[in-house]
Amino acid sequence: MSRSRNTSRLRTLVLVVAVVLATGVPARAEPVAVQRVTAAGIDAWLVEDHANPLITVHVAFRGGAAADPDGKEGLARMAAALLTEGAGPFGSQEFQLRLEDLAVRLNAAADLDAVSVTLQTLRDVHEEAFLLLRLALTEPRFDAEPVARVRSQMQAAVRRARESPGAETSRAFYATLFPDHPYGRPARGTEVSLATINTTDLRDFVERRLAQDAMVIGVVGAVTPDELKPLLEDTFAALPARAAPIEVPSVKPAADGDTIVVERPFPQSTIAFGQPGVTRDDPDYYAAQVVNHVLGGGSFVSRLFQQVREERGLAYSIYSSLVPFDHSALLLGRASTANAQAGDTIALIRQEWQRMAEHGLTPEEVAEAKTYLTGSFPLNFTSSDRIAGILAAMQHLDLGIDYLQRRNTLVEAVTLEQANRVARELLRPKQLTMVVLGQPEGLDASP
Amino acid sequence: MVMPIMPCAKASLRILILSLAAALWWWDARAQVFEPDTFTLDNGLRVVVVSDHRVPVVTHMVWYGVGAAHEPPGLSGIAHFLEHMMFKGTETVEPGVFSREVARIGGRENAFTSYDFTGYFQTVSRDYLEMVMRLEADRMTNLTITPEQVEVERQVILEERRQRVDNNPPAILAELADAALFLNAPYRRPVIGWEHEIEAISRDDLLAFYRDWYSPANAVLVVVGDITADDLRPMAERHYGIIPSGDVPAWQFPQEPPHAGPRHAELFDERVQEPVWSRTYLVPSYRSGVSAGEAAASERLAYPLQVAVRILGGGPTSRLYQRLVVQDGLAVTAGAFYSPTVLGPARFVVHARPRPGVTLEQIEAAVEAVLAEILDSGFTEVEVDRAKRRLLADAVFARDSADTAAQVLGQTLAIGLSVEDVEAWPERIGRVTLEEAGAALGVVIDRNRSVTTWLRPASGSAAAL
Numbered sequence: 001m002s003r004s005r006n007t008s009r010l011r012t013l014v015l016v017v018a019v020v021l022a023t024g025v026p027a028r029a030e031p032v033a034v035q036r037v038t039a040a041g042i043d044a045w046l047v048e049d050h051a052n053p054l055i056t057v058h059v060a061f062r063g064g065a066a067a068d069p070d071g072k073e074g075l076a077r078m079a080a081a082l083l084t085e086g087a088g089p090f091g092s093q094e095f096q097l098r099l100e101d102l103a104v105r106l107n108a109a110a111d112l113d114a115v116s117v118t119l120q121t122l123r124d125v126h127e128e129a130f131l132l133l134r135l136a137l138t139e140p141r142f143d144a145e146p147v148a149r150v151r152s153q154m155q156a157a158v159r160r161a162r163e164s165p166g167a168e169t170s171r172a173f174y175a176t177l178f179p180d181h182p183y184g185r186p187a188r189g190t191e192v193s194l195a196t197i198n199t200t201d202l203r204d205f206v207e208r209r210l211a212q213d214a215m216v217i218g219v220v221g222a223v224t225p226d227e228l229k230p231l232l233e234d235t236f237a238a239l240p241a242r243a244a245p246i247e248v249p250s251v252k253p254a255a256d257g258d259t260i261v262v263e264r265p266f267p268q269s270t271i272a273f274g275q276p277g278v279t280r281d282d283p284d285y286y287a288a289q290v291v292n293h294v295l296g297g298g299s300f301v302s303r304l305f306q307q308v309r310e311e312r313g314l315a316y317s318i319y320s321s322l323v324p325f326d327h328s329a330l331l332l333g334r335a336s337t338a339n340a341q342a343g344d345t346i347a348l349i350r351q352e353w354q355r356m357a358e359h360g361l362t363p364e365e366v367a368e369a370k371t372y373l374t375g376s377f378p379l380n381f382t383s384s385d386r387i388a389g390i391l392a393a394m395q396h397l398d399l400g401i402d403y404l405q406r407r408n409t410l411v412e413a414v415t416l417e418q419a420n421r422v423a424r425e426l427l428r429p430k431q432l433t434m435v436v437l438g439q440p441e442g443l444d445a446s447p
Numbered sequence: 448m449v450m451p452i453m454p455c456a457k458a459s460l461r462i463l464i465l466s467l468a469a470a471l472w473w474w475d476a477r478a479q480v481f482e483p484d485t486f487t488l489d490n491g492l493r494v495v496v497v498s499d500h501r502v503p504v505v506t507h508m509v510w511y512g513v514g515a516a517h518e519p520p521g522l523s524g525i526a527h528f529l530e531h532m533m534f535k536g537t538e539t540v541e542p543g544v545f546s547r548e549v550a551r552i553g554g555r556e557n558a559f560t561s562y563d564f565t566g567y568f569q570t571v572s573r574d575y576l577e578m579v580m581r582l583e584a585d586r587m588t589n590l591t592i593t594p595e596q597v598e599v600e601r602q603v604i605l606e607e608r609r610q611r612v613d614n615n616p617p618a619i620l621a622e623l624a625d626a627a628l629f630l631n632a633p634y635r636r637p638v639i640g641w642e643h644e645i646e647a648i649s650r651d652d653l654l655a656f657y658r659d660w661y662s663p664a665n666a667v668l669v670v671v672g673d674i675t676a677d678d679l680r681p682m683a684e685r686h687y688g689i690i691p692s693g694d695v696p697a698w699q700f701p702q703e704p705p706h707a708g709p710r711h712a713e714l715f716d717e718r719v720q721e722p723v724w725s726r727t728y729l730v731p732s733y734r735s736g737v738s739a740g741e742a743a744a745s746e747r748l749a750y751p752l753q754v755a756v757r758i759l760g761g762g763p764t765s766r767l768y769q770r771l772v773v774q775d776g777l778a779v780t781a782g783a784f785y786s787p788t789v790l791g792p793a794r795f796v797v798h799a800r801p802r803p804g805v806t807l808e809q810i811e812a813a814v815e816a817v818l819a820e821i822l823d824s825g826f827t828e829v830e831v832d833r834a835k836r837r838l839l840a841d842a843v844f845a846r847d848s849a850d851t852a853a854q855v856l857g858q859t860l861a862i863g864l865s866v867e868d869v870e871a872w873p874e875r876i877g878r879v880t881l882e883e884a885g886a887a888l889g890v891v892i893d894r895n896r897s898v899t900t901w902l903r904p905a906s907g908s909a910a911a912l
Contacts, residue, residue, distance in 0.1 A: 031502050051501055052846045093764070093773065100764045101833055103840030122840060149772065152802055156779040159720040165614050265718060268609035299550035300534070301543070310543070313602025316610050336610045368551045375553020379570050381502045382672075383848040 030404035031378040032387060037219075039229035042236045044217035045391040045401065046228060049384070055126050055221040057119040057133070058388035060396055062214040063246040065187035066112045066327070074189015075197055076110035078154055079205040083108045083117065085146035087135035092146040095132070104129040106136060112187055113326040114396065115209065118385065123222045126231075134235040137210055142202045155191045165270040165336075165437055172262045173272035173332075173435040177253040183328060211243035212236065218391025220384040250327045252276060259346065259434040259443055269342040269438035273320075273349060274332035275431040280324040280397050286373075287414045287422040288322055288331075293369040294361050295352070295427075296320030296333050298376075301368075303352050308335060314345045331426065343442020346434055357427035360420035369419075374408040480842050480873065481852045484676035485866050488683060490692040491664035495866060496679050497671040497852045505576045505672030506849050508568040509583055510857040512667075513660035515640075516562040516633040516790060517698060524640015525648050525656050527560040528604060532653055533567065534558075535596045537589035542596070545582050554579065562634055563790045564861035568853070573673040577682050584686035587666070590657055597650045605646075608639050617723065620714040620902050627710040628727055628898040631701050632791045662693025667860040671853045700791050702737045703729065709894045713901040721779075723902040724810040725798035730785065730891040732793035734862055749787035751879045751887035752795070756785040757834035758826055758884070759817075760797060764833075767799065770817050777805050777813050790862050795891060807901050818892055825885030834884075835876055842873050 032047045065076040084099070084106050086092035099106055105120040106129070117137065121129035161167035171186055178184030189197075215236070219228060255275045278288040289297075296304035296319050308318045320333035337345045361369075381387050394403050436443070484496045515526045536542035549556045554571035556579075569579040612618045622637050629635035639645075668687065670679055706729070730752060731745030760767045760783025771778040781799035797818075799810050845851045859869050 049501060051499070053843065054847055056847075093769075096763045097833075100762070100837055103837050105844070120844065122843060145773070149776075153779050156721055156800060156802075163616065163718050163720045267613045268606070270614070298555075300546040300556070301550045309603055311599070313599040314606070316603055316607035336614075337606060338609060368547075372550050372553045375551075375572055375575075376555065377553070378502050378504050378572060379553070379555060382504055382506075382570070382850065385847075 031381040032404065034391065034401055034404060035225060036401055037225045037228045037232065040233040040237045042212065042217070042232040043395075044219050044228065044232055045395060046223070046225060047218075047220045047387055047391065048222075048224065049220060050222045053123040053222050054384060055119075055121050055123055055129075055219070055223050056384035056388045057130075058218040058385070058392040059117045059119075059133075059137075060216050060392040061115045061210055061243070062113070062216075062326075062396065063209055063243065063248075064110045064113045064115055066182035066185075066248045066325075067209070067246045068182070068185075068189075069201075071193060072189075072197055072201055073185050073193040074154060074187070075201055075205055076115055076209075077188055078150060078194065078197055079140075079202050079209075080108035080110045080115055080117075081150045081154070082142055082146060082202060083136040083140050083206075085150065086141040086143050087132075088139040088141075090135070091141070092143060095135075098128075098132060102128055102132075104132060106132060108136070110187070112183060116389075116392070118388070120385065126223070130231050130235045134238065137206075137236075138238045140202075140206055142199045144199075147199060147202070151194050151197070154189060155194050158186070158188055158191050158194070161188065165264070165266050165268070168262065168264065169270040169272045169334075169435060169437040172260070172437065173274065176258075176260055176433060176435055177255055177274060177330065178251060178328070179254055181251045181328075182248055183251065183325065207240065208244035211240040213241060214243035215239065216392045216395035218388040218395070220388045220391070248327050253328060253330055255428070255431040255433040257430045257432055259436060261440060261443065262435065262437040263439060264437050266438040267339060268336050269339050269345075269436050269440040271335045271337070271342065271346060271349075272332065272435045273334075273346075273432055274330050275428050275433065277322050277324060277329035277331040278426065279329045282329075284418070284422045284426075285324075286410050287418045288426055289373060289411070290366055290369040290414050290419045291356070291361065291423045291426060292320055292322050292331065293372060294365045295356055297369075297372075299372060303356070304333070304335075304349065307352055308345060308348055312348070314341050314348070318349075339439045340441050342436055342438065342440030346436070346443065349434075350429060350432060353427055353432050354429045356423050357429055360423045361416070363416050366414070366416050366419045370411055370414060373411045377408060480870050481846060481856060482870070483852075483856060483866050486676065486680060488663065488688045490688065490690060491662075492666055492668055492683070492687050492690075493860060494668045494676075494679070494683055495670070495856050495860065496674065496676040497669075497849075497856070498673075498675050499671060499849055499852070500673050503573045503673045504570060504849070505573050505670060505674050506568060506570045506853045507576060507579050507583065508566055508669045508671075508853050508857050509587070510564050510566045510667045510669065510861040511661055512564060512665045512695070512861050512863070514561045514563045514565055515636065515638040516700065517660065518633065518636070518656075522640075522644060522648055522652055522656075523636040524604070524638075524645045525652060526565055527639055528600070528645065528648050529653050529656055530558050530560045530565050530567075531600050531604060532592050532596065532657075533586055533590065535590075535592055535600070537585050538591055539589055540582060540585055545586070548582065549579060552578070560638055562638060564858065566857060566861075570849075576670070576674060577686070580682060580686045584690065587661055587663070587687070588690050590654075590661075592650055592653060594650050597653065601645065601648070604639070605642065608642060608645065611639060612637070616714060616716040616719050617902060619716070620712060620900055623712040623714065624710075624725075624727060624898045624900045627712050628729060628794075629703065629792075630706065631703050633701060634791055659696050662695065663687060663690050664692045665695045667857060669853050669857045669860075671849045671856075700734075702735075703792055706896045710898040711901075712898055713903065715903050715905045717905040719902055719904045721800055722807055722904065723798065723800050724807045724814070724900070725796060726811075726814070726897050726899045728795040728797075728891055728893065729792045729896040730795040732787040732789045732791065733864055733868070734790050735792045748887050748890065749793075750875045751883040752785055752891065753787065753838060753876065754831060754834045754879045754884045755826070755888045756783050756795065757838060758830045759783045759821065759888070761834070761837070766817050766821065767797070767814065771799055771810070771813050775813060776802065777809060778802060781814070788858050788862060788864075807903070811899070818888075821885065822889050822892060826881060828881050831879070831881045831884050835879065838876050839873050 068075040108117040318335040323330045556569040558567045736742035767781040771781040778799040785795045
């Protein structure tokens with residue numbers, strides 16, 4: 001029954017928080033207790049947990065692949081990949097061997113709006129682990145061999161993405177909805193752009209972007225606040241105080257209701273659909289979550305799932321999702337169906353969009369969406385890496401340290417009237433844009 | 448950019464270097480992994496409980512000891528098809544009610560089918576454990592299926608096959624390779640089934656398969672989260688305990704005959720952009736072997752093999768990555784993997800992607816040179832210690848995730864191993880010696896028991912895109 005969700009392009013920090021914080025608690029209590037720990041001006045949010053001898057850290061820096069300079073697409077991801085390929089006195093192999101010997105998991109990644117570095121270590125060796133984290137953030141070497149190697153790996157990934165219908169559909173979808181904006185460029189770069197990225201670009205990236213005022217830190221595990229303070233100071237005080245400004249303008253998605261076909265020799269059409277969404281700070285955000293849950297959100301009972309899959313067997317996976325970015329917002333979705341059924345499937349999706357925009361939700365649907373969103377919230381707190389990611393996202397989005405206590409109250413406050421007003425205002429059948437990759441049949445280009 | 452090293456960091460650098468020598472001590476102190484409680488109901492249902500009270504959530508899973516390997520000839524895909532039909536209602540619960548109830552309380556649910564087992568799970572607030580237990584127990588014995596439901600779901604499954612396989616050239620090649628590698632074991636058929644056989648599966652076939660295999664005596668219940676065995680037991684008795692035990696069909700895993708020669712499978716596809724070389728060796732698993740003696744020997748070999756595969760192809764410090772990717776610059780990636788938690792023979796996979804301008808023949812020669820060097824000279828003490836430490840640390844990391852605990856315990860018990868096998872894993876890995884790790888690889892690296900695959904772009908296609 002499993003449903004795959006291809007969110008490769010969409011896994012922004014903001015999406016994580018959107019899904020995580022949206023799918024989710026009984027109002028009675030916060031699922032975990034969060035405390036603020038400060039040392040030398042470095043703030044971290046901590047969930048202390050001594051059940052296992054592990055410490056997990058999630059560090060995020062505002063500004064991701066969307067802030068890559070024109071022509072240097074892929075810079076944020078390439079720099080992130082190289083942070084653990086040699087730093088301080090250690091060359092690439094020496095650095096990797098140290099991680100391996102200490103069983104430390106240290107990874108860095110970039111999405112559109114943030115660069116994230118995660119550390120997971122056994123408590124016994126946590127001082128060494130934090131030192132390696134500090135070296136990665138402040139003294140990455142960018143030696144010639146790892147730079148050439150990572151570039152060739154990323155160029156291969158660009159080519160490989162072209163054989164993946166999911167990745168290709170995402171690329172075309174974002175290029176369509178954000179034609180003149182960094183969100184429309186491939187975060188992984190192009191073969192050409194990756195070839196132009198040099199050591200100076202990488203060093204500049206680290207100096208300009210990995211700075212204290214752009215940084216948020218979440219920590220989970222077997223560490224007390226008093227133990228954490230010197231670690232924060234030793235690890236992060238050496239970072240520059242201020243990041244260079246991020247020059248990514250706010251943008252409205254260019255959704256005009258077209259159906260765009262990308263011809264590829266696949267037997268199944270991959271359909272990405274979307275329209276403008278709701279930003280994370282919009283007062284209607286929680287009502288929009290209710291609307292999306294009923295339309296195509298995370299369960300087997302949504303209208304799209306019922307109509308497209310359960311009633312007609314047209315697709316294995318179909319869903320919709322609210323994706324708020326730092327500088328825009330989408331309501332998007334995905335489905336895949338045999339080429340011959342592409343026209344019918346798209347018509348059905350448009351019909352459900354229209355039906356909800358016109359007639360809204362039933363009282364029962366709104367009530368059940370609210371109990372879903374509140375009841376599933378604690379399910380996001382079942383592993384340290386997920387909790388650390390939530391702690392970082394709460395800070396990135398300025399939700400406040402008491403957010404976990406307030407969140408379900410915000411969901412419960414959504415009324416039927418508000419949900420129906422938001423359904424009317426949010427759902428724009430005439431703007432719902434489709435990108436179809438494959439050899440689709442039965443398409444009526446005009447909706 | 449070079450930042451000055453902070454004074455405190457210099458001290459830490461010293462600690463870092465010292466600790467490498469000292470780091471050996473911590474693995475043997477942590478022999479236990481999940482510390483589960485177990486009991487068995489009168490009808491034969493085995494129950495495993497892992498208490499984790501950090502958040503008020505439980506994961507509830509039922510694992511059946513049946514999967515694609517158990518399918519009758521001509522009905523490939525029926526285990527997976529049945530898994531889909533398990534969401535369609537019962538004599539007492541209307542279609543759609545189960546999923547609606549789970550969604551209403553904010554639960555997450557899903558199911559999965561493999562060769563050796565089929566699993567169903569819900570993750571819910573602790574308060575709703577009994578509710579999902581009632582529903583899961585109900586569909587263990589009361590499933591109903593209408594012909595209309597079968598026809599709609601058949602279309603869903605065909606779409607799933609298109610999505611997973613037909614739209615995905617590497618998956619098409621994997622089906623070819625499995626059919627070539629396994630001469631007799633049912634692992635030669637895809638779990639999702641061949642399209643023409645999915646088309647032919649009937650409602651009666653599904654119900655017969657369900658009646659044969661879905662029963663308490665052929666199931667394992669795994670509950671992980673904010674619950675104790677004492678609290679769980681009466682609940683399990685109430686809902687699962689009332690189901691008749693059921694007879695598990697007598698069934699033997701169809702074993703492999705001797706393999707006389709190596710196999711090769713290749714796919715030239717216009718959609719492929721990046722060539723891939725891989726080779727899969729058939730090797731012992733925890734459970735493989737025709738006789739009891741062979742099975743015991745297989746199990747013993749499975750531990751050194753896990754150490755060996757880590758050194759050979761586990762991550763950027765491995766022999767394959769070092770040689771092919773870093774030193775010789777032939778490959779973009781290279782690695783190896785092996786999982787022994789299967790009923791039949793296991794796959795030991797070695798793979799690499801060439802850099803532009805490098806041929807698959809060159810990759811093959813380079814991989815074979817790495818293997819030959821190990822077969823000739825074995826591993827080093829440092830490599831074996833490092834691999835063992837990393838594996839043992841993985842066991843500690845695994846305790847942090849409720850999902851991982853449920854997966855590992857369920858899978859292990861579903862293939863007939865015990866909780867003790869899971870808990871003793873760190874100790875058994877810890878005991879692997881330098882000689883055993885090298886020798887294990889020597890025993891299993893046999894070209895005659897392998898398939899080599901080449902995935903290549905059909906000529907000119909890259910330019911056409």
